[in-house]
Amino acid sequence: xxxxxxxxxxxxxxxxxxxxxxxxxxxxxxxxxxxxxxxxxxxxxxxxxxxxxxxxxxxxxxxxxxxxxxxxxxxxxxxxxxxxxxxxxxxxxxxxxxxxxxxxxxxxxxxxxxxxxxxxxxxxxxxxxxxxxxxxxxxxxxxxxxxxxxxxxxxxxxxxxxxxxxxxxxxxxxxxxxxxxxxxxxxxxxxxxxxxxxxxxxxxxxxxxxxxxxxxxxxxxxxxxxxxxxxxxxxxxxxxxxxx
Amino acid sequence: xxxxxxxxxxxxxxxxxxxxxxxxxxxxxxxxxxxxxxxxxxxxxxxxxxxxxxxxxxxxxxxxxxxxxxxxxxxxxxxxxxxxxxxxxxxxxxxxxxxxxxxxxxxxxxxxxxxxxxxxxxxxxxxxxxxxxxxxxxxxxxxxxxxxxxxxxxxxxxxxxxxxxxxxxxxxxxxxxxxxxxxxxxxxxxxxxxxxxxxxxxxxxxxxxxxxxxxxxxxxxxxxxxxxxxxxxxxxxxxxxxxxxxxxxxxxxxxxxxxxxxxxxxxxxxxxxxxxxxxxxxxxxxxxxxxxxxxxxxxxxx
Numbered sequence: 001x002x003x004x005x006x007x008x009x010x011x012x013x014x015x016x017x018x019x020x021x022x023x024x025x026x027x028x029x030x031x032x033x034x035x036x037x038x039x040x041x042x043x044x045x046x047x048x049x050x051x052x053x054x055x056x057x058x059x060x061x062x063x064x065x066x067x068x069x070x071x072x073x074x075x076x077x078x079x080x081x082x083x084x085x086x087x088x089x090x091x092x093x094x095x096x097x098x099x100x101x102x103x104x105x106x107x108x109x110x111x112x113x114x115x116x117x118x119x120x121x122x123x124x125x126x127x128x129x130x131x132x133x134x135x136x137x138x139x140x141x142x143x144x145x146x147x148x149x150x151x152x153x154x155x156x157x158x159x160x161x162x163x164x165x166x167x168x169x170x171x172x173x174x175x176x177x178x179x180x181x182x183x184x185x186x187x188x189x190x191x192x193x194x195x196x197x198x199x200x201x202x203x204x205x206x207x208x209x210x211x212x213x214x215x216x217x218x219x220x221x222x223x224x225x226x227x228x229x230x231x232x233x234x235x236x237x238x239x240x241x242x243x244x
Numbered sequence: 245x246x247x248x249x250x251x252x253x254x255x256x257x258x259x260x261x262x263x264x265x266x267x268x269x270x271x272x273x274x275x276x277x278x279x280x281x282x283x284x285x286x287x288x289x290x291x292x293x294x295x296x297x298x299x300x301x302x303x304x305x306x307x308x309x310x311x312x313x314x315x316x317x318x319x320x321x322x323x324x325x326x327x328x329x330x331x332x333x334x335x336x337x338x339x340x341x342x343x344x345x346x347x348x349x350x351x352x353x354x355x356x357x358x359x360x361x362x363x364x365x366x367x368x369x370x371x372x373x374x375x376x377x378x379x380x381x382x383x384x385x386x387x388x389x390x391x392x393x394x395x396x397x398x399x400x401x402x403x404x405x406x407x408x409x410x411x412x413x414x415x416x417x418x419x420x421x422x423x424x425x426x427x428x429x430x431x432x433x434x435x436x437x438x439x440x441x442x443x444x445x446x447x448x449x450x451x452x453x454x455x456x457x458x459x460x461x462x463x464x465x466x467x468x469x470x471x472x473x474x475x476x477x478x479x480x481x482x483x484x485x486x487x488x489x490x491x492x493x494x495x496x497x498x499x500x501x502x503x504x505x506x507x508x509x510x511x512x513x514x515x516x517x518x519x520x521x522x523x524x525x526x527x528x529x530x531x532x533x534x535x536x537x538x539x540x541x542x543x544x545x546x
Contacts, residue, residue: 007348014336082332086389089296089328091321092349244298 004092004100008074012104017073021111024062028054029119033126046129048137048204051120058116059145059199060180066112067149068173070105071156072166079164084244098161098239102232105153106146113142137204144201148220151194151227158235161242191219194227247274248307249397249429250295255304257290264290267304268454272431272446275423279444279459280433283540286450288433289329292401295431296326308397322350325395327403331386335375339366339385342374343392350393360388364418380411387418398422398430404439412439419443437536451540465535470500470508472515473524480520487514499528 032054078084088094117138124133152173159169176195183189184196191200200220250272257265265287272278282288293299295306297317306313308320333342343357361367364384369377374385383403390398403419404412420443422428434440440447440459447462449455455462474480477496484491484498489511492499500511508525515522 003348003351007345010341010345010348011334011337014341077334077336081335082328082330083334085298085328086332086346087349088298089321089324089326090346090349091318091393093318243300244293 001096001100004096005103008100008104011077012074015073015077017070017108020066020069021108022115024058024066024112025115025119027062028058028116029123031057032120032123046127046131047120047124047134050123050129051138051141051204054116054120055141055145055199055202055204059202060184061177063109063112063145063149063198064152064177064180064195065173067105067109067152068156068170068177070108071101071153071160072169074101074105075157075160076166079166088244094240095236098157098236102153102157105157106150109149109153110146113146117142141202141204145198148197148201148224151197151224151231154228154231154235155194158231158238161235161239192223194223194231197224197227248272249274249309250278250431251307252291252295253305253307255291255294255306256302257287257294257299258302265294265301265450268450269456270448270454271456272429274429275427276429276446277419277423277444278429278431279440279447280431280450281437281440281447281536282433282435282450284435286540288435288450289401291450292326292328292399292431292433295399296324296328297321298328322393323396324399325390325393325397326399326401327383327386327390328399328401330405331379331382332389333374333377333382333385336373338371338373339377339388340370342385343389346389346392352393356392356394360391363391364388380407380414383407383411383415387415396428398428400430400432402433402435404434404436416443437532441532449536449539455539462532462535465530468527468529471524471526471528472498472500472511472522473526474498474515475521475523480515480518483518483520484511484514489514 032050035050035053078087087097120138121133156169156173159172163169180193180195180199183193184199190196197220201224248271250270252268252270255265255268255270256263268287268291270280270291280288280291290299294301295308295313297313297320309323311320313320334345337345339361340357343360347354347357358367361370364387366381366384366388369381374382377385383406387400387403390400400419404415407415416439419430419432422430432440432443444459447455447457447459473496477493477498481491481493481498489507491511492501498511500507512522512525
């Protein structure tokens, strides 16, 4: 498995994709700076409220979009000049190729999340938040957000492998991501809408939670895990049978 | 182990109801350069894709190195290098990095990259991004990639497609040197007969049926005719017939099938004796091209 990741990394290394990893954490950080911190008189909520503000744009829009961009990108250089043909006529197993691509996209998203936390820590340091860093809130939030992205990655990878076009899977992703802004507010649809999951998982608990945030963590977890299995298996089966 | 490197049995591939490859029995022996010929759309590439496990046969079986491709795909592919249709490459990487990305997956030693680069003479351009390469260089990089794993069998689909004459000669010499220097068996496909004629030792022509034999056997089929042009074709032909010499008349010229030297001499003598003016006596050889068209059902002739 290791060699698949190394080969994949080599192909990615020289691309411009790395810049995209920074975009969302940077923007979120700017938003975080701008936050007026209404609750800052209650000092222990400084971190959490900043995290909450940063999470909104990051998890409703950027994370779902990035899963699509990364997935498309990691398949693009295979589609564009006969890469699939060359890759799959080597003594490699299709299973590992597919899993390798999936892991690579997951790693890129993980990197985005790490930078996101770095951004938060930077704000805290600059503004001089007085309390200690509440890791028990931050970690579940970013790791949960990452987990919630996995089903989306699986689905986007399926789409990117099937279509040789770079734009088509992205267009689909955008179409499903934009309604997110509304759907996360819905108690009925929110918990079951895959694109809403990163937000629901990332938003730190607070008393003024709205919409689907009342849904229990167990429900979200089952939805995330279930959709991950469904999307990954369909994409995987398709790829195993695909004729190049 | 048998001497057959590739053996297919009634290999068939259908796309919908159309049979693209129909009951093909390929047999490629060790150490040969097997020329795989057929007009465009005859199923050459599809056959090769099946050989490499990229596509699944609808019917029939494939054995490479005596192993079944369905069961032992990975162990077969370890010994196979390939270049299918147009060359595959990652444009944003340099030639060296392209090879490195493949080398990692093959577990080949790093030194092998420099070896294959020098075989295809790309050492100087190794550090340049491939998107700036000419087609010929990309093609050579493709061959380098195919050679990376030290294959025993090299499958090259249309390797000279789109190259200029000097590029064609270069690739051809490279291919011809391979069995001698490295003991590799090669399958090379093309739609150009002259191309195969200059490289291959064995030839398989795919169309409705498959003709498969050594290239010299194919050349033997290129029988010759003697064409004699005289001033009055028709009366000369009748005169020859009355002397018991059968010939064909076409466009006022007389054609002799399988003309032996004596027969030609005899015909010429009687023509001179009967005071016909002989303009030309020439041999018309049926070219390999015509045989190719005959075997593939004249589709190419349209």
